[in-house]
Structures are given as C-alpha cells and as structure tokens.
Amino acid sequence: MSVKKLCPGLYCGRPRLNLTVFGECGVCPRGERTDGDKICRMCVESPELYDWLYLGFMALLPLVLHWFFIEWYSGKKGSYLYNFDCSFSVSSALFQHITALFECSAAAIVTLLVNDPVGMLSIRSCKVQMLSDWYTMLYNPSPDYVTTLHCTQEAVYPLYTIVFIYYAFCLVFMMMLRPLLVKKIACGLGKSDRFKSIYAALYFFPILTVLQAVGGGLLYYAFPYIILVLSLVTLAVYMSASEIQSVRNLVAKKKRLVVLFSHWLLHAYGIISISRLDKLEQDLPLLALVPTPALFYLLTAKFTEPNRILSEGGNGH
Structure with a gap:
C-alpha cells in the first residue's frame, strides 16, 4: 500500500x-x-564522538571491576611470586590484570566485527x-x-544491544581463558583463592546487564559526570588508605604512580565527554586542571591528619 x-x-x-x-x-x-x-x-550514520565515548565507558566498566576484584582478592598474596611449573617467576595479580585486559580488548574487537557492517571495525547507527x-x-x-x-x-x-553483545563475549573469553591460566600460574594459592575474582565476575556481569537494560538511556546522558565523581572519590579514598601525604610518599612505589595516572586519564576522559565534539577545541584547556585534585589533596593532607588534630585538641584543653 x-x-x-x-x-x-x-x-x-x-x-x-x-x-x-x-x-x-x-x-x-x-x-x-x-x-x-x-x-x-x-540507520546509515556513523556514531558521533560522544557515542564512542559512551561505548568506551560501558566497555571500561567490566575491565575496572575485573581489576578491582583481582586486587581485592589478591591482597598480600599478590606480592608473592608464582610461576609456571616453577620454571620462572611472575606476579599472579599482574598476570591476571593483563589477562583481564586481553579478554575485554578481544571482546570489544569481536563485538565490532560481528555488528553491521560485518567484518569491519566500525558500526552504522541511528542518531x-x-x-x-x-x-x-x-x-x-x-x-x-x-x-x-x-x-x-x-x-x-546499535548503542543499546551492542553493550549486551560485548558483555556476552567478555564472559565467554573469561570462562575460556582465565580458569586455565589462573590454575597454571597461581601455584601457591588454595583452590578457593585462585578463582574468587572469577566468581565475582559471575555476579557483576548480570548486574551490569540489568543496569544497561534499565538505565542505558540515563547512563548515556550521565556517564561523563559519573566518571568525574567516581574518579575523584576513589582517588581520595586510595590516597587516604595508602597514607599518602606528600610527593615523596607518592613516588615511593611505582604502583601508586600507576593508580594516579590512571585516575588522571579518567579525569580527562570525563572532561572530554562533557565537552562533546562541538565544544571540544574550546574546552581543551580544561584538561590542564586534571592534576588539580591530587595536588589539592597533597597540599591539604597534613592539615587533616587525625593524630595531629587530636593532639592539638588535647593541648587546647
């Protein structure tokens, strides 16, 4: 008709x-x-920069959670050295971090390849x-x-369904690779300790799926602000828990510098996401503010040290 x-x-x-x-x-x-x-x-348009940044945010969520739970369950054991049949040594936690990065990267590439146009690292979309x-x-x-x-x-x-496809591939790659590799590398850990980070993923992947299904649209508009707030809060919590009160404390361990630079990258990611493409050039100078939260913390940490406050309070009485 x-x-x-x-x-x-x-x-x-x-x-x-x-x-x-x-x-x-x-x-x-x-x-x-x-x-x-x-x-x-x-739908024949190409995703805008903001759309790619949104997809990047949704892709980073499982990777960051993988890394968090690997660190959480490694604890002090992550500093010990484990090996392949005791032939050479390698850090168990570090190896799991790299494995998680490989899993998520491979899942992202395969997800792009299976979406239309098939076989290309690009997608067509509706605005x-x-x-x-x-x-x-x-x-x-x-x-x-x-x-x-x-x-x-x-x-x-495909901004809605492509996230589900990506999570499915992440889960498949994790179940194919991680158990075998962790079993091989973590010679000194008990069976329950070896796979706790994998068990955690079996919980947070369904949560992420429901989050995308229910709040995908809200996340699309709010994710830049979520990145900025969470990166600021987690950086402050980490520096406080690590008792970092000066630049000397900060550079004492390479791991602290890695955490700091990771948070700076997240700050920059959030600023670029808020600016979008139409205002990106005029807002680029705002990237100079990325180190400001860490510098502010280092300059003011000595004034908020609990023992100092208690001692000064006691002297006042």
Whole structure:
C-alpha cells in the first residue's frame, strides 16, 4: 500500500516494501527507525564522538571491576611470586590484570566485527535524539484506546544491544581463558583463592546487564559526570588508605604512580565527554586542571591528619 497518513505514536512507522509501496504501521525492522514522515529508514550514520565515548565507558566498566576484584582478592598474596611449573617467576595479580585486559580488548574487537557492517571495525547507527529513544517500549500508542500498537524497537541502534553483545563475549573469553591460566600460574594459592575474582565476575556481569537494560538511556546522558565523581572519590579514598601525604610518599612505589595516572586519564576522559565534539577545541584547556585534585589533596593532607588534630585538641584543653 502507498502512504496515506502518518502512523500514530513516536516510533511506529511503515516499512518500505519497494520504492513506492509501504507496509502497515508497526515496528520498524532492526537497524531502522522512523523519520519525520513515519517511514522506516535504515540507520546509515556513523556514531558521533560522544557515542564512542559512551561505548568506551560501558566497555571500561567490566575491565575496572575485573581489576578491582583481582586486587581485592589478591591482597598480600599478590606480592608473592608464582610461576609456571616453577620454571620462572611472575606476579599472579599482574598476570591476571593483563589477562583481564586481553579478554575485554578481544571482546570489544569481536563485538565490532560481528555488528553491521560485518567484518569491519566500525558500526552504522541511528542518531540519539532524546531520552525516550532508549525506552520505546513505554511509547506504544493506543489509537482507539483499546488496542495497543506495539512499536518497540531499538531506536538508538546499535548503542543499546551492542553493550549486551560485548558483555556476552567478555564472559565467554573469561570462562575460556582465565580458569586455565589462573590454575597454571597461581601455584601457591588454595583452590578457593585462585578463582574468587572469577566468581565475582559471575555476579557483576548480570548486574551490569540489568543496569544497561534499565538505565542505558540515563547512563548515556550521565556517564561523563559519573566518571568525574567516581574518579575523584576513589582517588581520595586510595590516597587516604595508602597514607599518602606528600610527593615523596607518592613516588615511593611505582604502583601508586600507576593508580594516579590512571585516575588522571579518567579525569580527562570525563572532561572530554562533557565537552562533546562541538565544544571540544574550546574546552581543551580544561584538561590542564586534571592534576588539580591530587595536588589539592597533597597540599591539604597534613592539615587533616587525625593524630595531629587530636593532639592539638588535647593541648587546647
């Protein structure tokens, strides 16, 4: 049939059957969304910088959680040296960090390759126009107030489903690689200690999946601010827990410098994400503020040292 009137609702459209003939109003095929004339059009745009930054944020979440739980369950044991059949030594925690990085990197590459266009490290997408694009299931119209016209679709193709695909590949690669490698390398650990970081992943991957399913749209708009707040809080907590009160304390261990530079990269990532592409050039000078939180902490830490406050309070009495 040819187009006679616009379809109801925000996301109902007529699929194109050929150049001049269109189908009934309904859900658009995957990889398409409605245009202003309520015709289903194929998503042929390339993701914007902000879209890539969002996907990068969602890709970093499992990697950061992997690293956190590896450190958490390694504890003091992470400083011991384990080996392959005692032939040469290697740090168990460090090796697991590298393995987690490899798993997530491989999952990201494979996810891009299996998405349209297949076999290329690029994707085609539909532009995100508003928050409701992420929650089309809430906007199914009822033209006669009796029958609901179901037009639930991925209007933000593929930003919604590609994250689930990535998490699935992360889980597959982890289950294929990590148990065998950890069993081989962690000769000095008990069986329960070896796999605790893997057990943790079996919990946080379902949580991340539900988070994306329910709050994907909210995360899309809020992730730059989440990065900035969390990176500032975790940096302050880490420096406080490590009793870093001066530059000398900071450079005493290489691990502390690695943590510091990692947080600086997150600060820069958040600033660039907030700026977006249209304001990136004019906001680049803000990157000079990246070291400010750490410098502020080092300059003020000596004034907030608990023992000093208690001693001065006692002298006052």
